[in-house]
Amino acid sequence: MTRLYRTRPAETWAKARDDYLAGSSAETVCRRYDLGLASFRLRARRYGWRRCDQVPPPPGEADLTLYSDIDLEAQIKTAGLRFIEALEGGKAVEARRWRRLWIELSETHVQIRELWTKEMTPMERVAYLVTPPEEEPETEEEARLLPMPPQDGPSPASE
Structure with a gap:
């Protein structure tokens, strides 16, 4: 049986590390970035991703702009x-x-x-x-899927 590996770019691992060190659980981080829990724990152990080594921010200075x-x-x-x-x-x-x-x-x-x-x-x-509230498409893909507004005048196909 062939074993399939999920290869993730370094940026994904960096984001996962940052989220984990910021306080998210390993399970949450793995779910968010589609990582294997065992692989995540192995990498965390290998590279020393330990929360206890992090310097806590001074009281009252938590950066909450992340949630704005x-x-x-x-x-x-x-x-x-x-x-x-x-x-x-x-x-x-x-x-x-x-x-x-x-x-x-x-x-x-x-x-x-x-x-x-x-x-x-x-x-x-x-x-x-x-x-309903007006929703702006987040990506170009979503924008293409939205129905086109009606055009004023004759359509180009009828000319």
Whole structure:
């Protein structure tokens, strides 16, 4: 039987190392970068990726700009996905924690929406709640898959 190896570029290993040393678990890092857990642990041991050797940042100076682009809806979606992942993995306690967070974030989202729409007229409120938010495509591939807006005038094919 031929054994297949997953070769990852050095940039992937560097990102995995940085995430691990920043506090993510080895399992989380391996899932995020599609790495084998045994390979990750071997490399961490070989190259000395130890959290205890890291200099902790001074209190109150944690760099939270990493999370500036994560909105509440993304947090809710992530918590829901983590709940399902833990549930399917047989991790009942972890699943329960993710479920609790998922519910709390969903309730917070509802409260924020109610505060936001409090001053609106009933018609404005319905329009706000029914209209989906405009989503920008993240990649060129996604942009090509979006339907083209209707063109004004005759189409080039009819000329």
